[in-house]
Amino acid sequence: MSTNEISITVKLFAFFRENRFKQQEQTFPATITVREIIQRLGIDPEEVGVTMINSRHCTLDQTPVQGDQLAIFPVIGGG
Numbered sequence: 001m002s003t004n005e006i007s008i009t010v011k012l013f014a015f016f017r018e019n020r021f022k023q024q025e026q027t028f029p030a031t032i033t034v035r036e037i038i039q040r041l042g043i044d045p046e047e048v049g050v051t052m053i054n055s056r057h058c059t060l061d062q063t064p065v066q067g068d069q070l071a072i073f074p075v076i077g078g079g
Helices: 034-040
Strands: 005-012 023-029 048-053 069-074
Touching: 023 034, 034 048, 034 069
Parallel strands: 005 069
Antiparallel strands: 005 023, 048 069
């Protein structure tokens, strides 16, 4: 891993896990945003309800750093 890359743990929840994974360590460019990670995983950002870095709410434009844990939750429907 070079200095312009980061390694983070990505955790997926609910139906985002289907044909993907539950939790996985992945390497990305150091400048990547949460939105770009979501898109690389083949997830439509419109389907994302909550994103968290290290158990704290984050925006899709936030940039994770080395060692972070990114959790991605889908929009929950109901009534």
